[in-house]
Amino acid sequence: MTASTSRPRRVAKLPPRERILDAAEELFQSEGIRRVGVQAIAERAETTKMAIYRHFETKDALVMEWLRIVAADYQGAFDRVEARHPGRPREQILGLARFIADGLPSISHRGCPFINSIAELPDRSHPARQVIETHKAHQTRSLVGMCTEAGLRDPAQAAAAITFVLEGAQVSAHNGSIDQAGDHLMRIVEGILTQHGSSPDAPPASPEDS
Template identity: 75%
Template sequence: MDRAGRQSRVAKLPPRERILDAAEELFSREGIKAVGVQAIADRAETTKMALYRHFATKDALVEEWLRIVAADYTAVFDRLADTHPDEPREQILGIARFIADGLPEISHRGCPFINSIAELPDRAHPARRLIESHKAGQLHRLTDLCARAGLPDPTEAAAEITFILEGAQVSAQNGSVEHAGERLMRIVEAVLHRRSTPTTAA
């Protein structure tokens, strides 16, 4: 988007949304620690004083940005639940497809959760606690889907699928695996098939 187009779009947003929009862009592109409050205010076409009226600290702004990112992922689970209410396997595959489709962007910008954890080593940081709570909630929902899909050990199946989804994002970010999205889908499908197929004793 050219400068004139961005200015027109920014002008239509309320101040709080402009600040969050600017923070998302700068944090994703440059990292949390490298971006100062003044840079965010400038990008949002506002002032530091106005920013602090909406967010008491930079940490509070980081936490709210990540809360929005987490809500976007939660919305995917909710949308798939509405689209495939009685098809837990389709929901699991839909989640995998969402991650697979997002890998090209992650290869350029990185996963916001992974990047943020790397920059926030203190596990007591509010943003770290938010990420951990969000990930625990996702694993719980995935475990429930595996149970509803009839997998004999839903806890292990959910853990295995989580490792695949998380690992694919890291691999896309570091460029180590080609065709990561296609491979992610094949592996998740194989996990669902293997774990749902009864083993016969020799």
């Protein structure tokens, strides 16, 4: 989700709608949703406000589409981790933790787009806020499923603990409160798996055991 360093040449090659989304992403990430106006997005995208409104009825619609793309990018990364470790739920969980840990240096500069956006969207009925909550709920269900397949005792509780760690690591990386947050993240997730009964050789739980 990091902006390209050769952005002027990139912008010139993008279709108008993608150019607008690219500019919106960069500005929302660096300055926040509320501080960025449509005119600023138009200037960054090398287009006009009228052109933006041809593609997006309102600024809120643009924010919602940007967050949909962010959610899809995250889900795609999670899907790749699952595919990389078929039938190995413990390794899938550790892969998700490693994905977040590896992304912490970027988050330390720009923050998590979901956490940043929620802070600016206190109304839970806001369509963009609902995109985030739907995405997070889907990830929670996936993580509970992995914990179940890994044979963990109380999969929902284990998934909740892992989620707390993943979310907390991103906040800590952003505010600089903990050094080497990625290393701490991996050790804590490994500890949760051990505490709840998972080991490298633990077989997945069978349907008869649930």
